[in-house]
Amino acid sequence: xxxxxGLQVKLEAEDKQILKGLSLSIGxxxxxxxxxxxxxxxxxxxxxxxxxxxxxxTCGTAELNGADLLGMEPEDRAAAGLFLAFQYxxxxxxxxxxxxxxxxxxxxxxxxxxxxxxAAAFLxxxxxxxxxxxxDAEMLKRAVNVGFSGGEKKRNEILQMAMLEPRMCILDETxxxxxxxxxxxxxxGVNALRSAGRSFLVITHYQRLxxxxxxxxxxxxxxxxxxxxxGPELALEIENNGYADILAEVA
Amino acid sequence: MALPKLKADATSARLDALTxxxxxxxxxxxxxxxxxxxxxxxxPSRRDExxxxxxxxxxxxxxxxxxxxxTDDEAPVFGTVDRIxxxxxxxxxxxxxxxxxxxxxxxxxxxxxxTAKDIHWARDLxxxxxxxxxxxxxxxxxxxxxxxxxxxxxxxxxxxxxKPVNLIYLHKSETSDAMxxxxxxxxxxxxxxxxxxxxxxxxFSKLLEVDVSDGAAFHHVRIQGRDHxxxxxxxxxxxxxxxxxxKSFTLTxxxxxxxxxxxxxxxxxxxxxxxAGAAVGDGTDFLHDDTVFITHDAVGCESRQVFKKVLRNGAxxxxxxxxxxxxxxxxxxxxxxxxxxxxxxxxxxxxxxxLEIYADDVACSHGSTSGAIDETAMFYLQSRGIPKREATDxxxxxxxxxxxxxxxxxxxxxxxRGRLEGWLARRRR
Numbered sequence: 001x002x003x004x005x006g007l008q009v010k011l012e013a014e015d016k017q018i019l020k021g022l023s024l025s026i027g028x029x030x031x032x033x034x035x036x037x038x039x040x041x042x043x044x045x046x047x048x049x050x051x052x053x054x055x056x057x058t059c060g061t062a063e064l065n066g067a068d069l070l071g072m073e074p075e076d077r078a079a080a081g082l083f084l085a086f087q088y089x090x091x092x093x094x095x096x097x098x099x100x101x102x103x104x105x106x107x108x109x110x111x112x113x114x115x116x117x118x119a120a121a122f123l124x125x126x127x128x129x130x131x132x133x134x135x136d137a138e139m140l141k142r143a144v145n146v147g148f149s150g151g152e153k154k155r156n157e158i159l160q161m162a163m164l165e166p167r168m169c170i171l172d173e174t175x176x177x178x179x180x181x182x183x184x185x186x187x188x189g190v191n192a193l194r195s196a197g198r199s200f201l202v203i204t205h206y207q208r209l210x211x212x213x214x215x216x217x218x219x220x221x222x223x224x225x226x227x228x229x230x231g232p233e234l235a236l237e238i239e240n241n242g243y244a245d246i247l248a249e250v251a
Numbered sequence: 252m253a254l255p256k257l258k259a260d261a262t263s264a265r266l267d268a269l270t271x272x273x274x275x276x277x278x279x280x281x282x283x284x285x286x287x288x289x290x291x292x293x294x295p296s297r298r299d300e301x302x303x304x305x306x307x308x309x310x311x312x313x314x315x316x317x318x319x320x321x322t323d324d325e326a327p328v329f330g331t332v333d334r335i336x337x338x339x340x341x342x343x344x345x346x347x348x349x350x351x352x353x354x355x356x357x358x359x360x361x362x363x364x365x366t367a368k369d370i371h372w373a374r375d376l377x378x379x380x381x382x383x384x385x386x387x388x389x390x391x392x393x394x395x396x397x398x399x400x401x402x403x404x405x406x407x408x409x410x411x412x413x414k415p416v417n418l419i420y421l422h423k424s425e426t427s428d429a430m431x432x433x434x435x436x437x438x439x440x441x442x443x444x445x446x447x448x449x450x451x452x453x454x455f456s457k458l459l460e461v462d463v464s465d466g467a468a469f470h471h472v473r474i475q476g477r478d479h480x481x482x483x484x485x486x487x488x489x490x491x492x493x494x495x496x497x498k499s500f501t502l503t504x505x506x507x508x509x510x511x512x513x514x515x516x517x518x519x520x521x522x523x524x525x526x527a528g529a530a531v532g533d534g535t536d537f538l539h540d541d542t543v544f545i546t547h548d549a550v551g552c553e554s555r556q557v558f559k560k561v562l563r564n565g566a567x568x569x570x571x572x573x574x575x576x577x578x579x580x581x582x583x584x585x586x587x588x589x590x591x592x593x594x595x596x597x598x599x600x601x602x603x604x605x606l607e608i609y610a611d612d613v614a615c616s617h618g619s620t621s622g623a624i625d626e627t628a629m630f631y632l633q634s635r636g637i638p639k640r641e642a643t644d645x646x647x648x649x650x651x652x653x654x655x656x657x658x659x660x661x662x663x664x665x666x667x668r669g670r671l672e673g674w675l676a677r678r679r680r
Contacts, residue, residue: 094649
């Protein structure tokens with residue numbers, strides 16, 4: 001599904017190397033977790049894959065089902081099936097949540113040569129999916145993420161994911177700022193979307209999200225590289241001992 | 252004081268090309284007085300304080316610069332609203348295309364008919380608010396309009412009028428030079444909506460005097476047409492009585508030059524005036540200028556100015572807005588915001604907000620900003636699959652939303668929003 005090879009990335013503004021030869025391979029239907037200390041480059045990886053400006057790829061490749069992601073505009077990556085759930089979902093005053101969702105969905109369908117969804121069909125779908133995420137009608141009517149609590153913003157990200165039905169989902173610290181109940185709700189939303197044709201990359205600091213979203217593979221990232229890869233037990237090890245041991249082991 | 256020679260020459264050249272319309276003695280007198288005002292003030296030039304940002308020469312020149320016609324295949328503006336349509340073609344009333352000038356609670360007639368009558372209420376309004384508004388800022392183009400505009404409508408609302416009156420200004424000649432003068436009196440407790448739309452002429456001068464009596468309400472929504480080359484100067488003069496309400500919203504897209512002046516006097520206690528505008532400009536030829544002057548001369552009045560401009564490809568936006576709070580106008584609540592969204596680096600927005608306050612128990616605030624599209628919001632939209640140009644349009648509409656919200660009738664807001672979306676989408680193709 002997602003194939004990253006030797007990815008090297010620097011910040012355009014500061015000429016600072018962030019990713020230093022990162023490789024990662026995620027198969028269809030798999031859930032991978034990336035854990036790592038602050039500043040290891042986890043969020044940069046998610047932004048670079050989604051196509052945010054301000055980063056320069058100096059070396060390496062990233063392919064989604066064989067298509068070169070790095071050469072595409074962000075909207076084309078989305079249409080190709082990539083989705084990034086933001087760590088800090090953006091507030092957009094004046095743009096209604098429903099307008100936003102419908103525009104996004106239809107833009108993606110259009111770019112794939114599919115028919116646009118009718119207003120009625122869209123409404124039916126969004127109401128159903130919002131209900132399972134406990135997002136009420138009033139929230140849907142508001143401007144995108146404006147006046148939303150931290151938990152509401154994250155639920156709204158998962159709603160977008162549910163509506164857009166991407167093949168490759170990247171969750172960037174989706175657990176940050178969530179209480180236990182909100183995290184459960186979000187995790188349930190994610191689990192409901194797990195399927196043989198859909199893969200996940202879950203970026204997190206803590207084991208606790210992985211209690212709810214069980215990963216197949218866990219990667220430890222430090223200083224712009226994956227330094228260790230293992231099964232779910234690796235996350236437990238981090239939770240108990242912190243990163244120090246692993247960092248020392250690799251060094 | 253004698254006028255500078257250049258100004259005097261330009262003024263007399265323009266005046267020589269015009270003829271005072273005929274009419275009843277009172278109307279002729281009002282026009283002569285207006286002509287004297289023009290002669291004394293002279294027509295504007297770039298050297299005048301309130302024309303520093305906007306070059307008025309095309310509005311002053313003897314010949315109107317020509318303007319190509321727009322072939323328009325859009326549904327009529329306000330087409331979904333049950334309204335009384337009054338059509339002017341290049342500044343001349345067209346009876347065939349207009350609805351009968353009758354309605355419940357409302358009296359409508361042509362300016363030329365009203366000014367031909369020896370006794371008419373319009374005598375108390377025609378040129379009166381315009382003359383009052385010449386101080387402290389001179390508006391000689393308005394006086395020129397009072398003197399020479401032969402056509403227009405005269406409206407008197409005596410009840411809550413259901414059907415809006417829609418003045419439609421069609422542009423059919425590439426060289427038309429039109430002037431219209433409209434009068435509205437909303438009697439005590441009455442309420443009406445005036446809609447205006449259309450590019451009107453190659454060069455268009457339009458003046459509206461509105462007297463809003465005690466407890467009355469006047470709603471005004473206009474769409475200045477999409478013709479790329481038309482030049483326009485418009486004046487709205489309003490006087491507000493006790494507990495009256497005035498709301499005016501203007502949507503402008505394109506046009507080489509648009510200067511919209513709005514002068515409002517709050518003369519009765521607890522009155523409220525809202526003026527708002529949304530302008531979308533494209534190209535180095537585009538210049539859009541909102542010049543507003545609101546005078547608080549009573550207790551407990553509220554005024555609100557909300558102006559938004561979206562500029563691209565070298566377009567220019569101008570805002571000159573003033574709130575004057577006179578001595579004794581306590582409990583005044585004045586608000587003013589002017590903002591521009593610059594879609595590229597070549598555009599400019601020139602803003603001159605002014606507050607002048609002579610009362611001590613007032614709340615007045617103003618703000619002015621210019622900025623580019625929020626990159627974070629843009630990336631968020633793109634990351635959901637929305638192409639950059641479409642995402643830009645979404646953010647443009649979001650930026651203009653605060654101004655559109657000043658339209659009270661939600662059906663009209665939808666119409667305006669839909670039209671704006673259509674214009675933006677059309678440009679994308």
